[in-house]
Amino acid sequence: MVGLGKMGGNMAARLGDGGHEVVGYDTHSDKSQMESLAELVDQLDAPRVVWVMVPSGDPTEQVIADLAPLLAAGDVVVDGGNSNWHDSVRRGNELGGAGIGFVDCGTSGGVWGRDEGYCLMVGGSDEHVAACRPLFDALKPPDGGFVHAGPVGTGHFTKMVHNGIEYGLMQSYAEGYELLARSGLGIDVEGALDAWRSGSVVRSWLLDLMVRALQATPDLDGIRGYAADSGEGRWTVQEAVERGVATPVISAALFARFVSQEPESVAMKAIAALRNQFGGHAVLPEDAAAAGDEPVRPPAGSGAATAGTHGEEAG
Numbered sequence: 479m480v481g482l483g484k485m486g487g488n489m490a491a492r493l494g495d496g497g498h499e500v501v502g503y504d505t506h507s508d509k510s511q512m513e514s515l516a517e518l519v520d521q522l523d524a525p526r527v528v529w530v531m532v533p534s535g536d537p538t539e540q541v542i543a544d545l546a547p548l549l550a551a552g553d554v555v556v557d558g559g560n561s562n563w564h565d566s567v568r569r570g571n572e573l574g575g576a577g578i579g580f581v582d583c584g585t586s587g588g589v590w591g592r593d594e595g596y597c598l599m600v601g602g603s604d605e606h607v608a609a610c611r612p613l614f615d616a617l618k619p620p621d622g623g624f625v626h627a628g629p630v631g632t633g634h635f636t637k638m639v640h641n642g643i644e645y646g647l648m649q650s651y652a653e654g655y656e657l658l659a660r661s662g663l664g665i666d667v668e669g670a671l672d673a674w675r676s677g678s679v680v681r682s683w684l685l686d687l688m689v690r691a692l693q694a695t696p697d698l699d700g701i702r703g704y705a706a707d708s709g710e711g712r713w714t715v716q717e718a719v720e721r722g723v724a725t726p727v728i729s730a731a732l733f734a735r736f737v738s739q740e741p742e743s744v745a746m747k748a749i750a751a752l753r754n755q756f757g758g759h760a761v762l763p764e765d766a767a768a769a770g771d772e773p774v775r776p777p778a779g780s781g782a783a784t785a786g787t788h789g790e791e792a793g
Contacts, residue, residue, distance in 0.1 A: 479529050480506045480515070481559075485585065486531030488592035489558070489617060496616030515544050518740055525552040527610055531585075534561045534709065542569055551577025554606050556613075558585045560641070560710055562632040566601065570630035579606035580630055583614075584637020595619030599640065600626050601633030635717075642728040644684070645707075649731035659697070664725030668692045696737050707735045 482504035566582035581602035711732040718725040753759035
């Protein structure tokens with residue numbers, strides 16, 4: 479196992495519990511059992527299976543490039559990270575030229591997978607997937623949680639779509655939470671969400687985690703409203719555009735994350751200015767949120783309309 483972080487370390491432990499002998503390497507962890515990739519490869523009997531569990535992009539690219547000359551025909555590399563599926567197809571072709579197998583394994587389960595098992599979405603040839611199947615069986619839950627999606631690239635494509643759906647689900651729960659919290663009706667928000675966990679058509683593991691988060695941090699006090707986008711959401715929308723598939727929910731969830739990453743929205747500044755110009759709608763100074771200032775009306779003779787100030791857009 480190359481990469482012993484939150485995912486890789488827990489996966490190595492679950493594999494060990496399943497009766498597999500696992501050798502771990504991580505340049506950034508004191509849990510590393512080896513000093514180098516070369517030493518790790520030397521510890522394995524051929525045919526070897528090396529599972530790469532490092533961040534996508536350059537880290538994965540570098541690890542696989544370093545591994546390639548150390549491995550031999552018949553060995554298999556498994557990429558369990560969130561790599562772009564195009565990169566997986568390329569890596570599979572490059573390693574295949576040397577007779578080295580490649581399996582792209584989209585992995586879901588987070589920090590809970592150690593005990594609950596991981597959902598595995600696998601791409602690769604029948605031969606190479608079969609060689610790794612005992613590992614997959616040890617990592618997945620007792621029932622379900624595994625699919626051989628197709629050839630190389632399909633595992634990470636499937637995981638990409640999975641994460642795009644995850645974006646949409648999380649955004650929907652978050653919006654519902656805010657509406658309940660700001661209803662002004664004295665609703666027991668945590669109790670409402672907790673009730674949805676049983677019998678409701680919207681129950682899910684994500685909802686369970688939402689309730690858990692509220693129990694740990696009531697009203698989410700102290701948590702900044704910032705959400706990073708890991709790349710999977712972007713890729714999902716890009717692939718949908720390429721194929722002419724409408725994904726309005728996933729797209730909106732992605733864009734909402736973009737908004738959360740801005741300290742202040744320039745676009746919303748423009749909208750506020752436009753509403754002021756065409757409808758005389760009040761605008762707030764930049765420090766209003768902190769100072770609690772009153773809305774600013776357009777100066778007399780500015781040419782801004784005064785109609786449409788009762789909740790209707792003028793124009």
